[in-house]
Amino acid sequence: SQQGEEDPQALSIQEGENATMNCSYKTSINNLQWYRQNSGRGLVHLILIRSNEREKHSGRLRVTLDTSKKSSSLLITASRAADTASYFCATSANQAGTALIFGKGTTLSVSS
């Protein structure tokens, strides 16, 4: 099963610009996570935000969470060509050791 939608499905920007991706989900969550996937590869964890948090930062990443709207956004500032990848949000209803349910993903292309 999938949690919901991410938009945009695809995003093309120039190096140095900011990229914002949005994610919506359907059920109650314990936490929401963002992952990155390079083409044909596995996923790499970027950042986790808990249901009682509203915003979190990690380097050039900023994540927000609005549980009332069941939505989250990922902002990548000062993007680089190396940020080109697909980005997925994933939610967990329970604590550690439970499966993640992934959104549909946003494909980001950063051109130099």
Added chain:
Amino acid sequence: GAVVSQHPSRVICKSGTSVKIECRSLDFQATTMFWYRQFPKQSLMLMATSNEGSKATYEQGVEKDKFLINHASLTLSTLTVTSAHPEDSSFYICSASRASEEKLFFGSGTQLSVL
């Protein structure tokens, strides 16, 4: 730390044959492992959850007799696609959870092509 190794990375097989995919946590004991399937330009669909020494829990619509999962140890889970058909062609990704952590660690995936 927390490296998950998945092999093979790519496999091509004839229709009707079986294919085994291995997923190993190299530097930690994985309390639970998960198998996902991903079609081109689409999201990851959870197939099953496996815990060491017990039967896997399959998601609705996933045939347990076709996708055999064995979790023999705390560091190894295998997915066997039995009697593979072209519609089984897909990208299969395993992931593992480490005790008390909510994030998952992913293997690099296996691209299965059934001719």
